[in-house]
Amino acid sequence: MIPYGVLIGLVFHYSLNTFGLSTNWIQENQEGYSIYYTPSDAADLTAYRMAFQRGIRRSQEFFGKPYIQHFDIYIHPNRASLDSTWQSDWGAPAFKSECWMVASGVAGRLDLIAPNRWDADACEHPTMDTTATQNLIAHELVHVFHGQLNPSPDFSEVSGLDWFVEGLATYASGQCDSLRMATVLEALNEDKIPGHLSAFWTGSLRYGLSGSLAMYLDAHYGREIIYQLLACTDLNALLDKLGVDEATLLHDWKAYVKSL
Ligand SMILES: [Zn+2]
Known part of the structure; x- marks a missing residue:
């Protein structure tokens, strides 16, 4: 330029x-x-x-x-x-x-x-x-x-965290509205939820699935922990910081969505 x-x-x-x-x-x-x-x-x-x-x-x-x-x-x-x-x-x-x-x-x-x-x-x-x-x-x-706040400023070195990067942006920006949450609950009731976090930012439900996960992290772990997660570059580092495994996180997120 x-x-x-x-x-x-x-x-x-x-x-x-x-x-x-x-x-x-x-x-x-x-x-x-x-x-x-x-x-x-x-x-x-x-x-x-x-x-x-x-x-x-x-x-x-x-x-x-x-x-x-x-x-x-x-x-x-x-x-x-x-x-x-x-x-x-x-x-x-x-x-x-x-x-x-x-x-x-x-x-x-x-x-x-x-x-x-x-x-x-x-x-x-x-x-x-x-x-x-x-x-x-x-x-x-x-x-x-x-x-x-991420060691990879353009996210090119971030792996396995599409659901977190996109989910957080969806939730924090106000895109995770009641309409989106209703579609997630419907998929949950119909047992149509992906088995792994790696599939959350895919398909037509990606905004609702990923956004509601960020919403759950906020409700359960709090804003300060979310701020600390911004530095993570892979899924294991993020789960370690939360002290949880993937299956437990998914299980607890489902219970949270059903409780809303
Ligand atoms: Zn985005």
Whole structure:
């Protein structure tokens, strides 16, 4: 990225994506983070900024602690721009995102397609569903918070913990609502729960299954322990910290869901 110039706190950058197309980023510095956007999204920036501020507040209130490092938020003007970032970050030049993928969060940055473009450039995410949009932004900001406290800031070295990383972001962001909990209870009553944690973040119930596990950890072990779990990079380390084995954890989680 090549700094181009500075104007009243805004910095203009040009960057070349993998297609060789030039993106004209405008940078706005906030306390603790910077927002990058393109001129085509300038009119919506106030609404986006408010959504980021709410999400950041939500994470910090959930954990009772601040973000420990500065991070960047990129508002991509289209899917090609997001894909080009993921292609270079993940070393996968041929990667093409699915239509439901609209955002990602790691320690140093949050990338998202501008929400007002989701109707045209995504599926399953109606732009007008503002609560869902706000929760999705909060979800990614939980990943940012989590990545800052994990030895693997982009989660690439984390294994066997999809259910925890995604479940925590789902729960802490408010995505684990009563509708999702009802589907988990229904699956539980029909004996359709996966036998291992490794399968919790799969299939259509993944948000409810993983999110309710994080909810259970919060209810049973408390917020301070959850904060300590953010540093875990594998399942055994996490279970050791909780002093529980996988089968007992699943058994106790089921009892918890049924008791709600
Ligand atoms: Zn996620």
